Amino acid sequence: MSADTPHVLVVDDEADLRELLVITLGRMKLKATAAESLGAAKDKLNSDRFDLCLTDMNLGDGTGIELLQHISQHCPEMPTAVITAYGNMETATDAMKLGAYDFISKPVALDRLRQLIEDGLGISHAEGHQEEEDNLIGMAPSMQALKTQVRKLSRSQAPIYISGESGSGKERIARLIHNLGPRRDKPFVAVNCGAIPSELMESEFFGHRKGAFTGAVEDRKGLFREADGGTLFLDEVADLPLHMQVKLLRAIQEKSVRPVGEAREFQVNLRILCATHKDLANEMAEGRFRQDLFYRLNVIEAHVPPLRERKEDIPALVNHILQRLSNAWETSAPKVSDQAMTALREYSFPGNVRELENTLERAMTLCEGQVIEVENLHLHGQPSYSPVTKQESPKHATLERDSSQPLEDFLQEIERQEIIKALDATHWNRTAAAKKLGMTFRSLRYRLKKLELDQDEGE
Numbered sequence: 001m002s003a004d005t006p007h008v009l010v011v012d013d014e015a016d017l018r019e020l021l022v023i024t025l026g027r028m029k030l031k032a033t034a035a036e037s038l039g040a041a042k043d044k045l046n047s048d049r050f051d052l053c054l055t056d057m058n059l060g061d062g063t064g065i066e067l068l069q070h071i072s073q074h075c076p077e078m079p080t081a082v083i084t085a086y087g088n089m090e091t092a093t094d095a096m097k098l099g100a101y102d103f104i105s106k107p108v109a110l111d112r113l114r115q116l117i118e119d120g121l122g123i124s125h126a127e128g129h130q131e132e133e134d135n136l137i138g139m140a141p142s143m144q145a146l147k148t149q150v151r152k153l154s155r156s157q158a159p160i161y162i163s164g165e166s167g168s169g170k171e172r173i174a175r176l177i178h179n180l181g182p183r184r185d186k187p188f189v190a191v192n193c194g195a196i197p198s199e200l201m202e203s204e205f206f207g208h209r210k211g212a213f214t215g216a217v218e219d220r221k222g223l224f225r226e227a228d229g230g231t232l233f234l235d236e237v238a239d240l241p242l243h244m245q246v247k248l249l250r251a252i253q254e255k256s257v258r259p260v261g262e263a264r265e266f267q268v269n270l271r272i273l274c275a276t277h278k279d280l281a282n283e284m285a286e287g288r289f290r291q292d293l294f295y296r297l298n299v300i301e302a303h304v305p306p307l308r309e310r311k312e313d314i315p316a317l318v319n320h321i322l323q324r325l326s327n328a329w330e331t332s333a334p335k336v337s338d339q340a341m342t343a344l345r346e347y348s349f350p351g352n353v354r355e356l357e358n359t360l361e362r363a364m365t366l367c368e369g370q371v372i373e374v375e376n377l378h379l380h381g382q383p384s385y386s387p388v389t390k391q392e393s394p395k396h397a398t399l400e401r402d403s404s405q406p407l408e409d410f411l412q413e414i415e416r417q418e419i420i421k422a423l424d425a426t427h428w429n430r431t432a433a434a435k436k437l438g439m440t441f442r443s444l445r446y447r448l449k450k451l452e453l454d455q456d457e458g459e
């Protein structure tokens with residue numbers, strides 16, 4: 001064995017299991033050192049350097065949890081996995097919250113054990129990828145804390161629930177967790193659970209065999225197998241129908257899937273991350289989300305704060321987004337006037353970073369020359385606001401009629417502005433806007449035509 005052969009510490013008070021672990025590691029050409037108690041493990045950690053630690057939960061003079069606490073203080077960089085009693089998810093969850101990257105249940109299956117060891121060594125050889133982190137803009141203390149958490153979580157295999165408002169950056173966080181971790185060279189598959197028709201869900205997730213149902217013209221692997229070895233990101237997980245939640249839980253627990261119309265099961269090794277802008281605990285309390293799946297997915301929560309709570313990040317985000325847009329459009333990035341930047345900082349951004357991106361994209365189209373001014377931003381609640389998809393409308397009424405303006409024109413301008421406000425508040429959903437304005441859909445449609453505001457967008 002050479003000096004750079006990875007060195008693994010095995011901690012278990014049961015001699016049989018200790019021996020099995022040492023033999024398996026030897027067959028994998030790894031160097032193993034065994035400790036039979038918590039005290040002995042601490043001594044070995046003091047006197048030697050290890051690349052990985054596998055520990056049982058019962059250690060005679062202490063527990064695996066105590067060992068994890070010791071490791072997190074004295075050698076936090078060393079990946080540690082725990083061995084738990086069969087079906088004891090609670091202990092496994094506690095261990096992962098304390099930094100264990102994964103767990104294995106007894107009786108220990110050898111192929112799963114080998115996978116666990118390989119995953120762990122992949123972590124200890126992973127270098128930091130600074131450029132990945134640089135793509136996540138955020139100097140606000142809440143974002144710095146989130147980045148620290150993400151760095152830690154990327155080393156773990158624990159499922160993570162990413163909470164946060166729409167457009168706040170949940171998927172971006174999920175990608176960063178994947179890209180910083182040992183699975184980075186394997187696929188990252190993102191799926192919006194709310195966008196798949198209920199009847200197609202099973203085949204989307206688990207695949208199907210050709211001819212399994214009408215329309216199944218060829219074999220399909222399904223998202224779980226596409227993500228094999230990598231990460232599956234379940235966005236809007238609260239939108240999964242209950243029958244699918246049962247199947248998902250089973251696939252996660254068994255680490256295997258059976259495609260529709262197929263007799264065989266296929267093993268999958270993936271990490272599950274999920275997100276929703278809904279309150280998942282509340283969805284569970286209301287009976288729309290299964291409790292067992294909730295506890296399986298929500299081992300650790302990472303929260304992405306809304307943009308209005310980290311306004312200090314707005315200028316850096318603006319520069320980052322304008323740079324990205326101008327690269328894509330092959331133009332030079334425009335500047336943002338001081339007033340426009342102040343307006344952006346004062347705005348509440350209900351649609352978070354995605355809304356900021358849309359606002360800047362529109363402003364870049366509208367601004368003449370190289371400077372984005374306040375009036376190019378069209379922020380809600382500003383007098384110059386007009387809809388995103390419309391061409392620049394003629395000058396907006398100031399709500400004070402100048403004496404030369406015919407009353408009819410003035411009233412029409414007020415009507416236009418009120419309708420636009422309602423349409424925007426409802427994302428151009430005309431039925432909802434009509435309700436907001438206290439008129440029928442037909443009547444709104446008539447007015448839209450009259451004011452030349454009718455368009456197909458946003459239905």
Ligand SMILES: Nc1ncnc2c1ncn2[C@@H]1O[C@H](COP(=O)(O)OP(=O)(O)OP(=O)(O)O)[C@@H](O)[C@H]1O
Nearest residue numbers: 135136137165166167168169170171172277353354
């Ligand atoms: N901190 C950030 N730095 C740079 N870009 C960001 C940041 N946060 C979000 N973005 C960008 O904003 C857009 C929205 O982010 P993302 O899709 O991750 O949000 P989300 O919370 O997953 O949205 P939804 O709830 O609609 O699924 C993306 O284009 C993303 O790249």
